[in-house]
Amino acid sequence: MRLPTLKKSSEFSQIRNKGHYFKSTYFNGYILHDADLDSFLVGIIASKKLGNAVERNRAKRRTREAIRTSSLINTLNQVKFVLILKKTVLKVPFIDLKQDIEKFISYEK
RNA sequence: UAUGGGUAGUGUGCAGUCGCUUUGUUUUCAAAGAGGAAAGUCUGAGCUCGAGUAGAAAGUGGUAACGGAUAACAUCCGUCGAGGGUAACCUUAGGGAAAGUGCAACAGAAACAAACCGCCUUAUGGUAAGGGUGAAAAGGUGAGGUAAGAGCUUACCGGGCACUUAAAUAGUGCCGCAAUAUGCAAACCCUAUCACGAGUAAGAUCAAAUAGAGGUUAAAACUAUUUCUACAGUUGACCUGGGUUGAUCGCUAGAAUUAGCUAGUAAUAGCUAGUCUAGAUAAAUGACUGCAAUUUAUUUAAAUACAGAACUCAGCUUACAGCUACCCAUUACAG
């Protein structure tokens, strides 16, 4: 299955205003608890600062792959979170990125 | 060998593990899955809609040597002209200045007006030799001629007109050249020619949702930008506000592509045989590992050009590390 994603820009701004803030060298994260959800929702933001379309796509795919392969994915419940990517995502080794994301996901509990 | 010019190609490769999209069989298997520019949106078409058809005019925009190719084009091929280069070759928006309007700074006597200075004769005329500036000044040079001069005459160069050539060009003939004299049309413009507008978020169907919402107008309004004409049509026309934002189709077999043959200088066209080759929707085509290749530093590290489909084709423009093949020019060096 593809990862379930956020679609509306109002949801993005809601999470960024109310959610808990997490800072890493590769991304800024916001996480929010929502009791109505069954599983979870992800939103990934890759702005034009990152580079051209190839680099933006690559950054999104790397983070998506890191979330998918993490061991915590089955424990996530009733949670929405947003990742704002930085330019360092493209250069970092994959294992470091995965560790940071796992730290961020477990941060809320 | 070196330097340069042209044409064409390639755009890291192989394997493994875990995933994503589509299709098929059928519930865990198989097949396929970014580019030469997918980019810019600069042209041309297909396709769809805009509530009928035909004709004319205005306006707006594009194009502009000649012949051909093409579905079409601002593209391509061949030829000519102009410019650049020793050359191979490259560049070229390349109609009209006697339809009209406008502009030509500074300098210069003068910027399109034949006036001024001058020269000669003589007392009213003849002149365009000289007046050197400028991007540009009533064809140029030599000889004759004259009062002084002048295409006034002549030779060469330049130019105009007519005819031939498929056409541009070229050739031949005629004309002393104020042939209706300079430059700018990438200034307005004129001539010829082409173009209705909007775009797949076009548009179609199903489901859901509001609400038979409000206002203006009345024999008037509308019917492919505008105006006019003819026939035909509708009963409404115009404006404002509100609701929905799901699914399916459109969506990929095509002016497709690979190989060969034939015609043509070529662009290209025709024939025969084979192939099926992404179709997503906030948007799949990925992540990691091993071996090999190239480059850089240097012996284990780093990097591997430009760049990511969004309806589809034909082009153009721009970006692009490295590597490969063929042809040509120059003759610097070596044999």
Added chain:
RNA sequence: GGUUUCGUAGUGUAACGGAUAGCACAAAUGACUUCGGAUCAUUUAGUCAGGGUUCGAAUCCUUGCGGAACCG
């Protein structure tokens, strides 16, 4: 998916195809002052990038880059 428009010193702006690209603020140096401000004098720095038309381009044409607005 389309259409239009803009780009001039650090900032805000002028400029008919012909000026050495003008003005104001800012900056720098000096003078004045015990010091600073104000004032006076002087200086620095610019046509978004490439190509073309023209005798001559900030201006006209074209290709690219960056920004803004509008329509759907």
